[in-house]
Amino acid sequence: MRALVVLLATVWLAWPALAVNPDEMLADPALEARARAISEGLRCLVCQNESIDDSDADLAHEIRVLVRERLKAGDSDDQVRQYLVDRYGEFVLLKPVFAWHTLLLWAAAPAALLAGAAALAIGVGRRRRLAEEAAGLTEAEKKALDELDGNAG
Missing domain, CATH: 4.10.220 (Light-harvesting Protein)
Structure with missing residues (x-):
């Protein structure tokens, strides 16, 4: 019984790592860390209550790839977020902005x-x-x- 609990806990904790495919990851660890930090704050528009980092949806995959492309192009973190907000609306942000x-x-x-x-x-x-x-x-x-x-x- 204890082994089953440990196995389930391990799978549960490792589950978010399964969403980001190895072919999406950037070779530069600093850029990959930035991409992960940005992805944690972006909502999967299919799942709606998961970040794109945690989602297996095709749209989440596309947004993760887009984030990495924008970072490789030299955009700042804020520019990447603003690009996604312009494209998908503020709903893409897991934490809404504080505005009027x-x-x-x-x-x-x-x-x-x-x-x-x-x-x-x-x-x-x-x-x-x-x-x-x-x-x-x-x-x-x-x-x-x-x-x-x-x-x-």
């Missing part, structure tokens, strides 16, 4: 968190207020309320 047109995307998570915290605070306050009001009931009212609670459950 993506403000809603960046603000949605904090806004949802704040709305949830406000709803929780309102609910706790309402429950506390009801408990305080129930403390002021007469014994007959408390008994009638307990009977209603017992009948409801």
Whole structure:
């Protein structure tokens, strides 16, 4: 059993290395490292939640080759990214840029968190207020309320 777990863990950890084919790799280790760094931040447009480095899709292969061609042509990392954004749109970036047109995307998570915290605070306050009001009931009212609670459950 332990050997199976080790084998599965090894395959799982090595899986991303299988996506980049040896024929895609550049001879210059520095350029290959730059290509890998760029590829990690680019989305596979077929898989959508994987980087092109992790994807086996044909389009991901084409983009990986394109990244390496642009680097060999002398483009900077930013120029390669901008070329891909111009060609495929900002969706190709795994981490969206922070700009006015993506403000809603960046603000949605904090806004949802704040709305949830406000709803929780309102609910706790309402429950506390009801408990305080129930403390002021007469014994007959408390008994009638307990009977209603017992009948409801």
